Amino acid sequence: MTQLVLFNAFNGLVVGAFYALMALGLSLILNLSGVINFAHGGFLGIAAYLAYTLIPRLGFWGGLVVAPLLTAVLGLVVERLLIRRLYGRDPLYSLLLTFGLAYVFEDATRYLWGAQTLPYPVPPSLTRPVSGTLFFLTGYRVFMVLLVAAAVTALFVVLRRTRLGARIRAGTHDLETVSALGINVRVLRNLNFGVGVYLAGLAGVLAAGMLGLEPTIGSSLIMPSFVAIIVGGLGSLPGTLLGGLLIGVASGITTIFFPSATEAVIYVMMGAVLLVRPHGLLGEEGRLA
């Protein structure tokens, strides 16, 4: 029983790490540009499929590095051509536009790579269990958690220690003043969007190795990411991280006791959090509300 609980809790932690990674990207874009990027799952799917195509040519590690970068470039282009036009307008419009893009991306992956589930090549060095007694600790899962941890650490270091990060953080609080100080806000938002999409891409490449590769991979991960942001608190990146991990573990543990509520439990959690703290666990009152 302990094994079972540990197994599912750890499984949930891995899934929660994807949610968190994806939700952090969503949060970055939402905080700076006020755009709910519904196409985030679409970007995630594209990255995963790109990796699938690239791995036979570049190897697993090559695909892992290149696919999210290519997706981030696509993100930069999409922001430049489409999303930029909608800044300052009712958030309804950017939501609808990215909603449409999500459809297009999902359909494009279905068209290019087919609707069936594809096998995703994970190097054998990563599929071996790490320990004999804790059989569920396969190398790939441990590796994923470590990589997500590294990516999140890198993100927070960039935001705290670099000039770009300082500008993003400042822009989140008062974009007008940042602009008045002579910083090109258009470029800033563009780069920020690219960083957000990069995180989604990284999540996609990792998730495909665990969940399998289907055109709906993006749309199945985007809703939990929204929940992660809401539970953690809008406007707070640490909150988003916490929210993602919490709902992942919660749904992992629920799988043991009440399997049919695996998905629903995170929404129940969201309701409970909203009841007690309308602005999320780490959210600040009045921000973006």
Added chain:
Amino acid sequence: MSWLGRHAPALLWPALLVGMPWWMDALGGYTELGTRIVVLGLAAMALNFLLGFTGVLSFGHAAYFGLGGYGAAMVLRYLAPSTALAILAGVAVGTLAAAIIGALIVKLRGVYFAMVTIAFGQVFYFVTFRWNSVTGGDDGLTGWSRQPLRAGPLSLDLADDRTFYFFVLALFLVAVATMGLLLRSPFGRTLLAIRENERRARFLGIPVERHVWLSFVISALFASLAGALFALLNNFIDPRALRWDQSGNFVIMAVLGGMRSFWGPLLGAGIFVLLQDFISTRTQNWMSFVGAFFVLVVLFFPRGVLGFVRRRLAT
């Protein structure tokens, strides 16, 4: 403007709908397509009560639409062979859910509100998807059909497509008239005040949260009525009726027709349904077309058809 000029839309649109079975046939359509337009038009107009006239963005209205549908379907499947009871139950279930969720989220605004409504919409999707034994799960709920409407010695056979169309239209007109009257009442004017300037409305002593909550519940009530009719129309309901993409469709219908006009969402629903019918019979990749359509509407037609027409008339 003359009396006739002011009331022209309220006369024109119902007249157009009453004649629909005939001109739809003439255009090569079929009655069920017309019924679908009226049903989805009601859902879009219900959403627009909140979106266009209270200024609150809900991206999760499919939940109440779908709950209305499941409420109606489950009454007919498990409880009693009564269409009237089925509709009442559907509306009750959807409205109750909205009253509870509305109370949780009424303090939130803007993108936050939108995001929470999206997420909450999914709860009911997963419940219907997973609860196989009762809801039929992914395959949907079958094994029932709409029953004749009985009142004493009178009986109306709803199995006939055209009879059902007029039954739906009658309920649509009652619902729409109710929404129209509500919007003209002091309550409706207060909603407009909140839309235009929430802070000022608050300073004037208007209990904003209570009004937004009421608007949310009223909007969901009519959306669940539409959902109940949608289930009856198809003699079938499945979890896709309350998934997030359905919510998005309602929003695009409202925007496409013109969300600042009362009848706009109906027009938007008409265009959307006809387009979807046209595309999905011709290509496998209808998702790309619908998606590209969303993008084009947002970029080039954000005020919608009626907003565009009104601007032209004004200049």
